[in-house]
Amino acid sequence: VKLPVLRADELQGLARQFFLALGSPPEAADRVAASLVRSNIVGHDSHGVIRIVQYVKAVRSGRIDPRAEPEVEQEGQCTARVNGNWGWGQVAAWRAAQLAVAKARQAGIAGVALYRSNHVGRVGEYVEEIARHEMIGLAFANNHGGAVQVAPFGGRAARLSTNPIAFCAPTSGFPILVDITSSVAAEGKIRVLRNQGKQAPEGWLVDAEGNPTTDPGVLYTTPAGALLPLGGALGHKGYGLGVMVDVLAGALTGALCSHPEAKTVGNAMLILAIRIDAFAPKEHYYEEVDKLVSALKSCPSAKGFKEVLLPGEIERRVAEQRLAQGIEIDDETWREILQAAQELGIALPA
């Protein structure tokens, strides 16, 4: 029991029990468990089962309603807004992605806004789902206005959340997947570093006085430090992307932008689905993306690199490995999971 390497299905079965124990219907418990474990499978441990304990606390504090159902509001032919009713973000965001696919199938392009949602997990998951339907998916998410952790370019205090952008597009082979924050890193990565007792790379963090630091703990002090926007000396670009995401995910969806009056913490998201043949013949699209893939993979590598990878290729390789060899959970996360399991009366895998 103490060995923190589990098979994906074991881990998912374990995660599911937490959400059932918290009162969620089986379908929702399955969805949330599948979403978290999928993050571990692809190597994004910061969005994986490390979140279980956080979710248990959020249900207990009333922030997550484990029984809430998402509702579709203000629906048009190619637009809609989904109200997550402060239930599971993974359930609401999945609904939003499915709705975007259904609308884009009819209309060619669709936008679905999501608000009043808790943490949706890995944003890339929803655009991957869209790409499985032979569409291009795009998503922009903020923290529903709260939990600012990123300084604007030229500033020294946190004003934005990490505001990710995700994109997935089918190819004849594996889909291209881009899933990046507009900051140097996701907050969850800093949390993992802190749990592992590691330092953050230089150029990622400033402390509460605005001094550069590699201590991941500065994000969790009061007053807190801040993450920096993507780009270093060109940080105006990462900052610009962060503001773009905040407007799309915050203001447009009916949620909140990042500002001091926004006390809510969750995720708000704009999801776009684009049907390929609404714009160009499918054959043309696949011919071109496949040639792009070949051109990128044929690029001679720079010093210190073995090869050029496609966006999403690391995740795919990690997934192959972890599905074969199991998922390693860090000690601190495992200790917290075990403790929460005991409190909730959950049986552990033998």
Place this chain on the structure above:
Amino acid sequence: VKLPVLRADELQGLARQFFLALGSPPEAADRVAASLVRSNIVGHDSHGVIRIVQYVKAVRSGRIDPRAEPEVEQEGQCTARVNGNWGWGQVAAWRAAQLAVAKARQAGIAGVALYRSNHVGRVGEYVEEIARHEMIGLAFANNHGGAVQVAPFGGRAARLSTNPIAFCAPTSGFPILVDITSSVAAEGKIRVLRNQGKQAPEGWLVDAEGNPTTDPGVLYTTPAGALLPLGGALGHKGYGLGVMVDVLAGALTGALCSHPEAKTVGNAMLILAIRIDAFAPKEHYYEEVDKLVSALKSCPSAKGFKEVLLPGEIERRVAEQRLAQGIEIDDETWREILQAAQELGIALPA
């Protein structure tokens, strides 16, 4: 005549004469001239009248058809593809933006693809136009598959064009404008540095052997060096954005992705227009974006910065100054313009 500082209207009148002399109808000549000078006004000289001479050559070589009209193809309720017929990019892209606005007004969201277009100039111009209609504009452009200048992350040869992303959103005050390349800089910036005899910042360029360099000339040698993707050590993010843009602008539009078989050089672009009240009440939207603006502007500044700027604020300030004081043209550009004017028999401003 030799003093290279001109009023915006003077410069526009001069630019217009070139396009008329090349055989363009007055409306098209006005459009291209207005577009180039607008780039100078907002300080993006790399996309301004420095391009006139390049355009003259492109018309002479047959690459730009100065009389071509853009055509709308494969039109749906909220989607369309515009064929630029290899005429002026500024004319075709303007048409695409207007079409996106008209469709989004009806449907709430619209996507318009543009292909077979020459250089559209500053991509931000088209999303600014969308925002003037109280909509959010998004645009993604590649070089129609040709003119690759950017190395993928981990690679040392050029495989992508600079693949910009532009975003504009209305606020109660000035619109927020993001207009950035997914590479460290636009190719035009490197061209300006070369014309000015200046060096590029470190971390921007590699030469044809993959060695870091600050010589802007390496982009114009054979074999050529390459620009690097945005992000430095986190260049996988800029690279990811570059690939995203290449798929959206290249494959989806009916144009070409960046690859060795693509010999065409121009711009292909996907433009999205989003009507705010298709998703959330306008009052809510403006309240939230205005609070975001206030929160960002109130951020204490980092060392070496006087204040935090909004995306697009520099451009606005430069525009105020240049509209009042005139536009300075670098000697090399002015010399080239004078020479081309003489060849085409164009009268110069007194």
